[in-house]
Amino acid sequence: MLTPTSTGARAASPVRLLRRVSTVSSLEDGAFTVVLPVLAQKSAGDMGVVAVFIALTAPWALTSLPLGYLADHVSRTRLAKGAAFGRLGFAVFLAALPLWTGSAQWLFPAVAFGLGTCGVASEIARQSLVPQLVSGPEDLVSANVEITKVSQLYGAFVGPLLAGALLTWNQALTTTVLAVLAALTLLFTLLLPAVPPLRDEPMRPRTMVKDGLGGFRYIWRTRTLLALAASSCLVSAIWYVWETTFAAYALADDGLGVSELGYSLLLLSGAAGGFVGARLVQRMLSAFPLRGALTLSLVGWTVWFAVPAFTTNLLAVAGSLVVGGCSGLLWNTISISVRQLVTSVEILGRTTAAYRVVTRTGRVVGAALAGVLMPHMPWQHILAACAGAIALTAVALRFLHRDGDDGDRTSAGAGAGTGDDGAGASAKEGA
Structure with missing residues (x-):
């Protein structure tokens, strides 16, 4: 330092x-x-x-x-x-x-x-x-x-x-x-x-692999982290099927047909939802147990994904993106809070890296799946299918997931950031 x-x-x-x-x-x-x-x-x-x-x-x-x-x-x-x-x-x-x-x-x-x-x-x-x-x-x-x-x-x-x-x-x-x-x-x-490196030891591929696998092993052994990582990977995959399809649909002349400026304004709607959600998330995390907060987030995702599938009204689509921005922030905050709570400080960096590999792999799979689906299905059918998949995920999460204590509140979100983990609605996530 x-x-x-x-x-x-x-x-x-x-x-x-x-x-x-x-x-x-x-x-x-x-x-x-x-x-x-x-x-x-x-x-x-x-x-x-x-x-x-x-x-x-x-x-x-x-x-x-x-x-x-x-x-x-x-x-x-x-x-x-x-x-x-x-x-x-x-x-x-x-x-x-x-x-x-x-x-x-x-x-x-x-x-x-x-x-x-x-x-x-x-x-x-x-x-x-x-x-x-x-x-x-x-x-x-x-x-x-x-x-x-x-x-x-x-x-x-x-x-x-x-x-x-x-x-x-x-x-x-x-x-x-x-x-x-x-x-x-x-x-x-x-x-x-200039700052000095923190670890004064030679870099070795074997050590890098060992350190990286340590994060994966910790996730595998921790039931809560494993469930959250698996859920986030699935949600990220569905999200990127939707995100990739929506970008093509919005820019195509026979889709929404928005201009370059119009597309950027749609992205701004999602970002605005994140800023609005920042004022609401803390209250939600204090009012609902973990399972309820995650389910509520996915209900918002369902609205976000469904509206563009059934209407070309740009105001309605922009409104759904605002809902998506807020819902994505809620999911994001929960994932960060839980990971920080159940992971020891000594392995938090490696666990975070491993967690990101899992969730980002879901995004890559989702984008690739969109490429497979788009030549064979109308854009709006894919968007509707994504909304249905998220709704089913919310139902499964509601009835299959069990909190350690269902009365516990996720008030730990007070110390959480809003970084780019799991899945979220921020356009910055792609960089």
């Missing part, structure tokens, strides 16, 4: 720098969540959208464990700088794609995978850096709150809105602006102070 200074202002300076990095990086992430599916749909149709969603989610399943291990064995600022260099390279490559012809349309998934991998490394590095940059443990919560606020604001609101507006104007200008944002992210990242 950095040595505190007497003035306090200098000690806060690295945190302010990290906040700036998070601001520009989140703005870039939010813009990419709109730009990549839109460009893929224009160039390759529905299958292009499917390929981009798979490419954006796969890095979380494939690289979380090795990058988490790397973050403990090298300087975390060094890891963040490497990720920033990579993001800039892929952003410049995306801006140059119009120079290619023919197979260039299938380079979008490759760019998405590269950006997704750099995003995983960047997020792991930034989250791990905070304890090393604050002047003391008493400043940890306030630093995390500030960074989370700008990440939510710029990643879920400003970034998608900026991308939608720019795409309406000019595609080349949009990708150029994204490259400039990536350059700014790199510039601010280079200003971060």
